Amino acid sequence: MTDLLVAENLCKWYGDYLALDQVSLTIPKGSIFGLLGPNGAGKTTLIRIINQITHPDEGRVLFNGTPLNRNHIKNIGYLPEERGLYKSMKVGEQALYLSQLKGLSHQDAKVRLQYWFDKFGISEWWGKKVQELSKGMAQKVQFIVTVLHEPELLIFDEPFSGFDPINANIIKDEILKLRDKGATVIFSTHRMESVEEMCDHIALLHNSKKILDGKLSAIKQAYKSNTYEIGLKHQQPEGLKTELAGLLTSEAVSFQVFEEELKLRVALKNGLGSRELLAALNERAELVYFKEVIPSANDIFIQKVNEQRKEEHGQA
Amino acid sequence: MDKLKLIIKREYLAKVRNKSFIVMTVLSPLLIVGMIAVVVFLTRMNSDQKRVIAILDESPYFGNQFITGPELSFLDLVDLDLETAKDSVASMGYYGLLHIPDGKDITDITEKIRFYSKSSPSMTVTGMLESRIGKRIREEKLEALGVSQQKVQELASNFEMRTATFSGERSVKGVNELKAAIGGAFGYLIMMFIIIYGAFVMRSVIEEKTSRIIEVIISSVKPFQLMLGKIIGTSLAGITQFVIWIFSASLLGVVVFSLMGIQWNELNSRTNLPPETMDTINQAAASNEIVQIYMTELFKIPWFTLFISFIIYFVLGYLIYSSIYAAIGAAVDNETDTQQFMLPVIMPLMLAIYVGFFSVFDNPHGPIAVGFSLFPLTSPIVMLMRLPAGVGADGVPWWQLITSIFLLMLTFIGIVWFAAKIYRVGILMYGKKPTYKELYKWLKYN
Structure with missing residues (x-):
């Protein structure tokens, strides 16, 4: 069994609005799975179904091979995007209450909380009321409560919002450590740089449909467009352009003079490789640098969503 | 079930520890008892301070009607003319002056009866005066019709309906x-x-x-x-x-x-x-x-x-x-x-x-x-x-x-x-x- 969670053909209606349309996902054990998509794409609905907060109208979810049921609650830790704490309750009591609701005993919860509070250096907050804490402080407490019962599956919805860069890094490291210990992480975010850094698998939702999923590295390979970034010592960009015209596609060509240097961003015609381009350039100029452009997750996200929008407009 | 217990416990404690809840719990009985005490106290003070009403009675009929009671006390003024009486009542700070002038018969007199006070008198005071005067008028009229005081008292009937259920048990109103x-x-x-x-x-x-x-x-x-x-x-x-x-x-x-x-x-x-x-x-x-x-x-x-x-x-x-x-x-x-x-x-x-x-x-x-x-x-x-x-x-x-x-x-x-x-x-x-x-x-x- 290598897949922790399998979603099959999930559909969810809110009245007349279709929030999820035949969405299927496979989340491998031990992965950090990025769930991406514009606002309103259906990410939160999907996450709520996994948390059994709502139930799908069609389709099913398998957790470790068995259909999702209430016993799985204690195996899941969820940090929602809209998160908060009881304002007038003391931090320690509140953390104890929330972890007991996840099924930990009072004793266990206390021991583990002390460990985490020590680790984050926040032990002196134990007796404070939540309303005395800053937003970032409260977020730390929420993070601890999410991971405290050591669930197999962790779901983070925009985990870094509200953290300063230093604390965001601490949280990021903790998430990676938890993954190394065997947890699987679902990571829903708009921040593409953290997707790049952390995720090994992604799925892209748009307008209630899944439009892309798979291993991030494989997706990147599939989406690279034979584009190269080159620096040259050359004085006549226009001349060079015409000379290279036979190799290049008309799209994605840019020539830019930068002091002594000419910066090129070019896309090759199908069937041609870096070898042909290099050979052609070597004859004409002195090469400063040469690299293949691998699309970022951000690029893929934007490209894919735009394609989808065009398609829908075409239909309409 | 355990989770339900946890939730009940939290909700209970959150409520009971809430400051305004504690304040309400402690203060409400104090407030209620305090309010009743204040009302009782004020009523007593009010009634302790008897209203004094001066009476200038020039008629022969009302001699024994105005006996000082728990709420009102009466003060007979003798041999004063109305204006002097008004002045002295005002200067003494009494509640009011009841003037009963003399006349040819009781009907004539009652039409001339006036009550003078600083401002409009309270309903309780006028009510009590009216009932006393009314009672006296009735007695007087009955006497004129030839019914004696004694007979009037015999006439008084405090009838109260006694009720029973069909099965014969006595029942009470209310x-x-x-x-x-x-x-x-x-x-x-x-x-x-x-x-x-x-x-x-x-x-x-x-x-x-x-x-x-x-x-x-x-x-x-x-x-x-x-x-x-x-x-x-x-x-x-x-x-x-x-x-x-x-x-x-x-x-x-x-x-x-x-x-x-x-x-x-x-x-x-x-x-x-x-x-x-x-x-x-x-x-x-x-x-x-x-x-x-x-x-x-x-x-x-x-x-x-x-x-x-x-x-x-x-x-x-x-x-x-x-x-x-x-x-x-x-x-x-x-x-x-x-x-x-x-x-x-x-x-x-x-x-x-x-x-x-x-x-x-x-x-x-x-x-x-x-x-x-x-x-x-x-x-x-x-x-x-x-x-x-x-x-x-x-x-x-x-x-x-x-x-x-x-x-x-x-x-x-x-x-x-x-x-x-x-x-x-x-x-x-x-x-x-x-x-x-x-x-x-x-x-x-x-």
Whole structure:
């Protein structure tokens, strides 16, 4: 069994609005799975179904091979995007209450909380009321409560919002450590740089449909467009352009003079490789640098969503 | 089950530790007892300070009518002319001057009687003067007709209707009202409890929504468990508060009143009735027989059934209303948006109380009373008002009691199901001010 969670053909209606349309996902054990998509794409609905907060109208979810049921609650830790704490309750009591609701005993919860509070250096907050804490402080407490019962599956919805860069890094490291210990992480975010850094698998939702999923590295390979970034010592960009015209596609060509240097961003015609381009350039100029452009997750996200929008407009 | 217990415990503690809750619990009995004490104190002060009324009587008729009593004292002025009398009364600071001039006969005199005072006199004062003068006029007229004082006294008849049931038992007037009032007290208690603690439930739901903790919690427990735990926890806190209130208020009451030296019977008998009427009432009440009839009537109230029914109606009624409150709390984002939904909730409660006081008191088994004691949203209050009249042949028919409870249970299941659905969808909806139409849509969500 290598897949922790399998979603099959999930559909969810809110009245007349279709929030999820035949969405299927496979989340491998031990992965950090990025769930991406514009606002309103259906990410939160999907996450709520996994948390059994709502139930799908069609389709099913398998957790470790068995259909999702209430016993799985204690195996899941969820940090929602809209998160908060009881304002007038003391931090320690509140953390104890929330972890007991996840099924930990009072004793266990206390021991583990002390460990985490020590680790984050926040032990002196134990007796404070939540309303005395800053937003970032409260977020730390929420993070601890999410991971405290050591669930197999962790779901983070925009985990870094509200953290300063230093604390965001601490949280990021903790998430990676938890993954190394065997947890699987679902990571829903708009921040593409953290997707790049952390995720090994992604799925892209748009307008209630899944439009892309798979291993991030494989997706990147599939989406690279034979584009190269080159620096040259050359004085006549226009001349060079015409000379290279036979190799290049008309799209994605840019020539830019930068002091002594000419910066090129070019896309090759199908069937041609870096070898042909290099050979052609070597004859004409002195090469400063040469690299293949691998699309970022951000690029893929934007490209894919735009394609989808065009398609829908075409239909309409 | 463990999770439900956890939730109940948290909700209870959150409520009981809340500062304003503690303040309310401690202060309310103090306030109530204090207010009663102040009212009693003021009344006594007021009556301690007797109003002095000067009387300038130039007629031969009213000599012995104005005897100083508990509220008024009279001062006879002799041989003064009216203007001097007015001046001296004003300068002495007396309450007023009653001028009875002489005339050819009593009718003539009474038309000339005037009362002078600094500002318009109080109703009590003029009322007392009028009754005294009126009594004297009647006596005088009767005498003119040849009826002697003695005969007048013989004429006085304090007739009071004695009533009995068909089976021959003696019954007393007012006992129905008394019984309905006992039931009404229970019904009123239920209404107050629903309004106060239902609103607490609602506020607590709104707090969870606005603090955004709700999603964390319902990823661990079912929304229904949370709603139920919240309702139970809050009502336990409410019961705690009620018990504290009753104990501390009665304790405080005893302490304060014994300190102030107020007798309980003084509180009860202090009325503004003229002394004669008071006497009759006291005589009647003193008659052992009637007291005994009241006692037996009170014993005839089916206390056990009443108590059991109170528990049933209280629990079901409270659960129905507080789950509606929870649903309202879930549907809105802040308390100001609750207004549009509150009226339909408060209305049946108000209706029940009004119907109870205007219809059930008068006719506990009439069609209106029966109707409202069957209708589930009003039955907890109205049925409890009817019950003291007894259950069975000459009281509330058994079928009505059973039907009423049965309907209440059905409604309970229906409303809780309905409220739980609204609640489940509502707690995750932000930034929308929902309409009834929207709520109806939510019911269809899976």
